[in-house]
Amino acid sequence: MALQAFRREYTHHTERIHSVGGGSSLRDAMLGLNDGLVAAFAVTSGVAGAFSASKIVVMAGLAEMLGGAVSMGLAAFASTRAHREFYRSEEQRERDEIRRWPEHERDEIRSIYRDKGFSGPLLDQIVLHITADPTRWRGVMMREELGFGAEVMEPPLRSALTVGGTYLIGAAVPLLPYLAVEPSFGILISALATIVALFVVGAAKTVLTARPWWRSGLESMMVGAVAALVTYSVGRAFGTR
Numbered sequence: 001m002a003l004q005a006f007r008r009e010y011t012h013h014t015e016r017i018h019s020v021g022g023g024s025s026l027r028d029a030m031l032g033l034n035d036g037l038v039a040a041f042a043v044t045s046g047v048a049g050a051f052s053a054s055k056i057v058v059m060a061g062l063a064e065m066l067g068g069a070v071s072m073g074l075a076a077f078a079s080t081r082a083h084r085e086f087y088r089s090e091e092q093r094e095r096d097e098i099r100r101w102p103e104h105e106r107d108e109i110r111s112i113y114r115d116k117g118f119s120g121p122l123l124d125q126i127v128l129h130i131t132a133d134p135t136r137w138r139g140v141m142m143r144e145e146l147g148f149g150a151e152v153m154e155p156p157l158r159s160a161l162t163v164g165g166t167y168l169i170g171a172a173v174p175l176l177p178y179l180a181v182e183p184s185f186g187i188l189i190s191a192l193a194t195i196v197a198l199f200v201v202g203a204a205k206t207v208l209t210a211r212p213w214w215r216s217g218l219e220s221m222m223v224g225a226v227a228a229l230v231t232y233s234v235g236r237a238f239g240t241r
Contacts, residue, residue: 036170
């Protein structure tokens with residue numbers, strides 16, 4: 001029994017988590033979907049609480065949907081590009097330090113791998129191998145000393161399109177019911193569809209976080225429900241139904 005449990009845990013750790021290793025695209029997709037669902041659900045619920053005309057709810061939902069997608073996409077583009085620029089500046093700094101103070105940088109490599117448990121001739125061999133190639137040497141310093149991963153080189157445009165595109169998909173879920181039925185009934189369908197979608201997206205995020213799927217799903221669902229309840233209540237209180 002214990003061996004089977006270990007095998008399940010090992011398989012989950014190695015296959016489900018490490019298989020998404022450069023999972024920045026998956027992370028961006030989850031971000032876009034979740035934010036699109038919550039934001040559009042909150043806006044449409046608030047407007048539906050204030051107005052009885054489907055056209056008003058749909059127009060407000062579309063405005064939020066498009067504006068949110070553009071805003072999130074641009075933010076993702078700027079953030080990813082800034083991260084890449086910072087990486088390049090740090091890479092240049094490491095290149096200069098290796099050229100100007102090779103012994104000091106070599107000692108840093110030695111210290112890094114000594115802390116990992118290597119010693120003696122094996123440690124000397126590791127240091128010699130790494131520092132024999134300036135490109136490899138610099139790459140190790142960027143990863144081990146500064147903590148940069150491979151995801152830092154993700155193209156900013158791809159990140160922007162992923163976030164913006166999945167935001168549109170997420171925002172469409174709470175909005176679509178209002179295209180077919182009146183707001184008084186549409187809000188019920190919208191709430192059901194959005195809560196289910198939020199639960200699924202929250203549960204799917206455990207591919208990245210390895211948390212219990214049901215807990216992550218419930219948390220995402222509750223965030224969306226609370227946001228919609230607040231805006232719907234405000235709409236009912238100050239609306240012109």
